[in-house]
Amino acid sequence: MAKGDAVAVSGYVRGAAAGISDGSARASGEAAISWMRPPALGSRRVSTLALDRKPEVDEEEEKGPSATGSAGGGNGKKEISSYWGIVPAKFTKEDGTEWPWTCFRPWEAYKANTSIDLTKHHDPATFLDKTAYWTVKALRFPTDIFFQRRYGCRAMMLETVAAVPGMVAGMLLHCKSLRRFEHSGGWIKALLEEAENERMHLMTFMEVSQPRWYERALVFAVQGVFFNAYLLAYLISPKLAHRVVGYLEEEAIHSYTEFLKELDKGTIENVPAPAIALDYWRMEPGSTLRDVVMVVRADEAHHRDVNHFASDLHYQGRELKETPAPLGYH
Helix, strand or coil: CCHHHHHHHHHHHHHHHHHHHHCCHHHHHHHHHHHHCCCCCCHHHHHHHHHHCCCCCCHHHHCCCCCEECHHHCCCCEECCCCCCCCCCCCECCCCCECCCCCCCHHHCCCCCCCCCCCCCCCCCCHHHHHHHHHHHHHHHHHHHHHCCCHHHHHHHHHHHHCHHHHHHHHHHHHHHHHHCCCCCCHHHHHHHHHHHHHHHHHHHCCCCCCCHHHHHHHHHHHHHHHHHHHHHHHHCHHHHHHHHHHHHHHHHHHHHHHHHHHHHCCCCCCECCHHHHHHCCCCCCCEHHHHHHHHHHHHHHHHHHHHHHHHHHHCCCCHHHCCCCCCCC
């Protein structure tokens, strides 16, 4: 209940009580006026204040149903945490401990399929395929120069870009579905799932390597250019856009393979896996950074397959909605 509403109700109750005891019509009239008076601060302002402090209500009202809520409609009462009556959900792990992550939920965790074939490659045959292939190769050259063998930082920075294509493609398919009043075949969710998975790669590698100030600045520049370039490419030719991502994922597999080699040689310390990785990929306790790189590399291989598959569908003259999307295929 907003503060203004609570004051109005209190005034109504007090006025009504006074009218009964004195037998005065004037008191009843004042009570009616108090009931009808709007909040002085306005509803938007009051709702903002209500997030910071508890509404000032009478003790009797505080015990009533308007000031308390129950989770799941049970008998147990729980204080509403905001003006809108939204109670944040709480989740627990299988062992009963509280779920510590707000960036993903328990049902979004999964076990990575690391048995996927990492050697698959799409041979560029058409002009668009060759354009996509050599564009990716050209992009890799400055990346190798900038990061050298700092694979932890390289992985973290590149994931800020890798999460863009799925979001852009999903957004465009979403708008297309709205314009045409048609289903997407699940492809909107599949592409957004890919974007979210790449973002979780970033959340994980942030625990391993922290970016320097100039690397953060680089993210702003690269993401701004890449987002708009990929948006334009997808509008012009979805088959080209998906093929570019397919080749980018092939390069990501190569980069993570080199990362594993450095870990095996001892050049990079094989530290314990971050806690967020243990929960997101449902990894075994005691897992290490090497295990994290293995599951991330498997994810990239799945993204490679999805995007090459999407490009193939477009080459066949078919729309993505005609073929069920590979949901859950990380």
